[in-house]
Amino acid sequence: MEFIARVLPQEGGLEVSRSRLYNGVIGLLGVFTLVGIAFGLHAMFVGYHHVYGVSREVPWGLALAGYVFFVVTSTGLCLVSSIGHVFGFEAFKPIAKRSVFLAIATIISGFLVIAFEIENPWRMAVYNIISPNLTSSIWWMGTLYGAYLFFMLIEFALLQMGRHKLAGMLGLLGVIAGVAAHSNLGAVFGLLNAREFWHGPYMPIYFITSAMMSGCAAVIFFHWVAYKINGWKMSAEMERSLCSVAKLGALLYVVIMFFTTWKMISGMYGNPPGKYEAVMALINGPYANNFWYGEVGLGLVIPFLIILAVRARNLAAMAFGSACSIVGIFVMRYDLVVVGQIIPGYHELNITNLPHILPYTPTLHEWMVTLAGFSFCAILFMMGERLFRGHLSEDH
């Protein structure tokens, strides 16, 4: 109990709105979460392949994309927050506490979604430990994300207790575990020789870089929302800090635009079999709307142009851009997961009745499980504001 008392601030900081609306929203999100979990349990009970849109050819769908989205965001929040409180850049210090908390909230939400994507999650708890396969990226990812969550929880508790030096060391361990885990998540896709769209070193590198980008968007959006819904006044330091995050974000949008451009060019140049068909599905095929409006428009161009237009100063505008970006990044994860599977392995053999592009459409069950992840993340965020009194630290 004493430990909890030291972690949970009893006074000071900022008081969260006690309005019925605030509580009502938390309640509504709770209902969404429970309904989503009910859908997930139903799917687990009757068998996922009977109620999800996934198939033997496209075994990964919306739920896995949702998981990837959450863990990318979590890693990004961890990395962006570490710039200040681990690596000592003053401008990034005020955002540390809320960002570390959100890194924990997003990864837990990711685990909630993946629990209804993996067919037998309870077996994972046992056989991951007693029957490990060291050549498996999934094993490394699961294990390292476990370590990552552990380090982040301790780090957050230490930050609350004001033990900044020790928290910084745990933060460094979190960064190392996070980068290792996240690049292994990229490797889950990148090390599949038979999937040309994924195969190669691009995936782990892209995952880390786009995590940083997602992290910047999430930091700006959630800080702005936290202050807005509670009617708090942001300190000048906090505003300056968020402007610095926006500048870093602008750089990362450009980096991801550069990465995406070359990914697309290398997929078209000389029609590499398997890769070409997948890339064309994005550029000019059934996934073109997702790619151009979702990934390029919402995910990259709009938030980047907004940061440039307001010269990284107008927080409300940048929060709007970040919201666009978060939606666009979700589409990015969806396309990354699905488009990697839609080109049949035997596509070059001219098989009769084999579609050129395999179909996949998420079902209601998959949407509800993903929605549960988002609702639960929002609950954790709003409860976090209340319990940790606006995540203010004494020295800021």
Add this chain to the structure above:
Amino acid sequence: MNINELEKMKNEGVEHLPSLERRAFLRAGLAITGLYMGGTILSLTSARDAQGAVGSMPTSSKYPYKPHYSMVMRQNLCVDCELCMEACVRTNHVPSYGWRTTILERTRTIGPDQKETIFMPVLCNQCNEPPCVRVCPTVATYKDRTTGIVVMENRKCIGCKTCMAACPYNARYFNEEVRAVDKCNFCLDTRLSKGMKDTACVEACPAHVRIFGDLSDPNSEVYKLVHQPETTVWVLRPETGALPNVFYMNVVLDI
């Protein structure tokens, strides 16, 4: 040296050339002609073995397992009667939404307005370097130590489906009844372990498309078919480096 300058030079003639240099020139000419001749003659004969056509046929005479089970598909004998698929479903309790073996249909143009239909039976290739085994986090799928068959230990399968994404041959599906990924295991549990010598699909095939046996035994039919001179043997998707143990060939039909 510029060709225009060369033109202006006085011709030295060949009478003063040392005979050694003359011989070297003739030898070079002969070598070049010989190379082309030889090449032409070589290309008229069919390849002595199938290596050139495939690229990932077994290169060593030693096979890693004993018995090293493999299957040869004599593809042009297949008439798509699907008795193999029925036998497999019956023997291995395959649910209606899944398959362990199936027959793919291909169409090939063989002349103006002429098409040929090819039936291609597929199943798990029991690869020597199986991508599915590599990615499984809990060793729920592995190479059987004796036979090299890729098998499942259902109780360890967490259902992450990475093996399904990794398989180049679409050989795996999730079986909701046993709550694990299911795949062809050459009837290891249902037939081979009970003393039977072949798989259900091999037994059911009326056209003897599928030949099953021990590739490490030079007296076996699969060994003889795969190592036959002047016959092209191929595997599916060799570029993935999986080193499959299901081989494809066409037989000469006496019609």
